[in-house]
Amino acid sequence: MRFLTKKLLALAAFAAPTFAGVEADSTDDFQRFSAVPIIGYTEETKYQFGAMAIIFFRPEFEGGNATELDLSFYGTTRKQVTGSISPKFYFLKDQISGELDLHYDNWVGNYFGRGNNPDIDDFRKFDRRTFYLTSLTESNFGTKQWLKDFRYGLFFEINYTDIDLNRYHYHGNLNRPENTDGWRNGIGYHLSMDTRDNTNWARHGYLVQWGHYFYNKGMGDYSYTHQELDVRGYTEFIWNTSMAVGLLWQRVDGNAPFDKLAGSDGLKRFRGVEKNYFYGNQAMFLQMEFRKKLFWRLAGDIFFEGGKTGDYFSDLMRNKWHRSLGFGGRLALNQKENLYARCEFSWVDFKNIGMTMYVRDAF
Template identity: 85%
Template sequence: MRFLTQKLLALAAFAAPAFAGEIAKPSTDSTDNFQRFSAVPVLGYTEETQYQFGAMAIIFFKPEFEGGKASELDLSFYGTSRKQVTGSISPKFYLLNDRISGNVELHYEDWVGNYFARKNNPDIDDYRKFDRQTFYLKTHINTNFGTKQWHPDFKYGLFFEFNSTNIDFNNYHYHGSIEEPENTDGWRNGIGYHLSIDTRDNTNWARHGYLVQWGHYFYNKGLGDYSYTHQELDIRGYSEFIWNTSMAVGFLWQRVDGNAPFDKLAGSDGLKRFRGVEKNYFYGEQAMFLQVEFRKKLFWRLAGDIFFEGGKTGDYFSDLMRNKWHRSLGFGGRFALNKKENLYARCELSWVDFKNVGMTMYVRDAF
């Protein structure tokens, strides 16, 4: 997301309450002090949305066994002073003694977006506005049935997405040279698989271990309106650092082949991979991201982080290798929604390409 310098004070004033405290204090019982519920307001300001107003809430469910992982139900809704609206319901579950896990995301948004054209180095001040209405249901399911005996950390699973999107460029006047993309509206329905080796000690804030995951997702006109494939390799490592600080290192490579809509190509997402820019600020058929982050708990429910990110895109591998890196340096504050589960909401500022300031608010870590 893009920010003007004169708005930084307003941004800080309106973003701070999101980390001021929990709306509902966690309920406890006399035996295990299990936290049932947590919520925070969404209050912020960005150049893309202007003022944001809403709330996020998480309901926690007791693990099936001692030391097991807690299932969750995530709820979020917010609107903006630019008449943008978004909401989501997302259960995250662990079943059969954590042998099956996954998440489901039901999401709707009526949004105003900016199209910067398909390139690695766009002009941040040259874009076409569009209206987007999106509804999607997305599911990831993982299991280690049949593999636990020979590799307990190996998992495999399925991916499903049902996505209906309508995009309209006609409501805004534009006098530049950026042409409208060809592929916009329609159903983007797909199915795929992923394979992973996951030794992380915690899926929210990991302090030890690593994750290596390969995903291959297929979208076909037999299911929707587009035919393309999406491949990605996600590698992450975690370790302890000095002064009780944890260090996280991430690498992501993405590739999209076929007749994909412009908003489904490989590129920045603005929340987890290259924070502080709008979704698909830079994008192409392939994308690569490198991330390093240092996280530290401070006191009470507060924590902080500093990070460095690099990212670039290209339409084929040699193009990707030639293109210049986008770079981002940033820091943020965190508020613990559930200390036992190491679940934090975060608010971060980014210095994008050492020229523009961006902001990100999200629940859970970027990687």
């Protein structure tokens, strides 16, 4: 079965040491950087080898958010390579915030066909090369006095993708996906209401955000829109455990490439599967997670997730849920900022085992 982890080598990523640095001539404990190796194994990637590092910059004021620069790179024995540079920034006493993601993939992937009920053993193998730059910048100028937790922002994406479906022989019944190669460039707006006490590991508050993004042939090769409603809540639970719940709804209209439709991403929403294992014009995800700090730099979590897709809202409501139950371990990269790397195992649809490695929480 796919996603069944034959070797639990991912545990080495958390057994390996984390390297952290502080200012040598400072009397406080502000952490300047953190780094951790990536050593793992999944059915999608086979063996993984690489590293991730984060550089932290001192906040502008006491209690403010720290600007970060995330760097990661790893390759696999399945001839997959990925790398990213992702700064998260805060300016003018946190009145302006944002994040960039400069990303490159040279990836071997699998296409399971469109719909909510894929056959996990029937897929078309392909090669994909992707380069993209995404940016989201938010502010509370003009709104802070009367709605202090409200922020508005601008989103844009520059994306070029080349997908080769001819390199590998396929003898099944899946049709080739339409709309694969080319530029996917878009712009849109983003609104949010955020009362969380921490943007990495929140223990109180809520986040409600709405995004509406427009992709047009005047900017690239495709014309479509992407809408997204993301609702999250956080509270304390028994035994000093924090509980997080989340709901995500996505809708894509127009002539979108198959890999840009609404569906599972395998990292944050419905962990433990390949990206777009199930997908369509609309998707919905429900999540619940319990997180607890243990000792030293270690923490753990257990979670439940449900997800489904459909081409129309009535189709979405009628389709059956995919379900996943899982647990994971976490290693603190910056304890003061509550920033953790995580490795998690999922029991997908109570049939298959999947594994996820990522920095920061899923939601």
